[in-house]
Amino acid sequence: MLDIKYIRENSEKIKEAAKNKNIDINIDELLALDDKRRALQLEIDELRAKRNKLAEAGKSGKPTKEQIEEGKSVKIKVLEVEAELKLVQEKYMALMVRVPTIPSPDTPVGKSGDDNVVAGEWGIKPEFKFTPKDHIKIAEDLGLIDFERGVKVAGYRGYYLRGYGAGLVMGLMMYALQKMSEKKYIPMIPPTLVKGFALFGSGYFKGTEYNPEVDEIYQIATSEKEADGSENKEQKFLVGTAEPSLLSYYSGEILKEEDLPIRLCGFSPCYRSEIGSYGKDTKGLYRVHEFMKVEQVVICKADIEEATKLQEEMIGISKEMHEELGFNYRQLRICTGDMSAGKYKAYDLETWLPGSQRWAETGSASNFLDWQARRLNVKYIDKNGEKKYVYMLNNTAMPSPRPFMAILESFQTESGSVKIPKVLQKFTGFEEIKK
């Protein structure tokens, strides 16, 4: 969410940003609703002032009959205008939450993921004297994943990791956590079953409320419906990444500038309904409903230069891990059309899967400026005693499935075994996966 004053003053730039981000939003309508909203609010304030004046009459003895009558009529008028404001407010908010952050000047303009710009390729291109197998075949041959029984028990996209497969995934997680600690990111195991505000605040609801048709989030029902059909209990949701839990950690709080930047990382299971991805990547481990991930998050002061540096720091750590794992990977500059509304600047890392013959997204570093902080209400007091919204950034440190796939496909041998990257061996406890 952006500051309405900022939107008023920069409406043309925001219109352009919305166009470039493929967001269909009528900014003029928003501004008109804003005018309406403020006018109604002013009217209510004046009526309330009148009501308060009348109520004060009661302080010195009983109010007169006339005063009570006038109070009643003011009350009715207030209710009317409040009802009108509520309607305007709802329309206003529905638009407000969709107003995009203006992308950084160096973000490539493009329509879709196809227009992302490759910003470099690194690592070792795997070469084989045999035809490399894809991860599904390797996992099957070595007994690392059981998809059939996964589907039997968990349904579509279900899977079991077994034996070395389980060990390798946990090794990846431990490796990433230790790397994060070394880089001074505080490791956390955050809640994954959270209240709606955490997901709304970090931008995982596309509107003002959860919508199962478009939001890739699982909702958990915590109560039965009441006899009258009402639903009082708070609904909870399963997070798709530790990011919302980590960012919400400080929600509603005012931090001190000297404590910033705050570097956090979280290990968590991740749940994704993959609404809208039907029929996409249906085979294998590429797109699944649940996996594990280590995610990193930075909360810093409202300074674009510093935030940019921190984003580079985070993507740098990811690249370091890709190097250490021996992956052939590349970095993408995400274009406007492939960026969600709140993002200012984003990079992806993609790792080459030689068996599947495709690039797999194995990392994504995003800078949201204060777009999430406004929704989550996280501020700080700067050196002049002024309160400002913090900037928030996040980056994938290590997801479980895709690097796992990359290891199987990149380090397979002719005999059918898989060599474990050196840096992982102390976490897995084994150096090679053999039959």
Next chain:
RNA sequence: GGAGGCGUGGCUGAGCGGUCGAAAGCAGCACACUGCUAAUGUGUUGAGGGGGAAACCCCUCCGAAGGUUCGAAUCCUUCCGCCUCCGCCA
């Protein structure tokens, strides 16, 4: 799961339906004073929004959302959280 209690400003903690944005204490800040690292005195100190060039004015907020009332921190309902006891499980 059952019974009861509680939720007030940075913290502790009063609060009778109107004199309560809220006593008092602590902490913080400012000034004054004192030769001893602090005491004392006085004043001051919450958040969000709107209007105004400004001085300043107005509105909202006492866990959250509704309701009753001319008027709610105070009464009612629901929810959330914390505490105590019983039960259940480990």
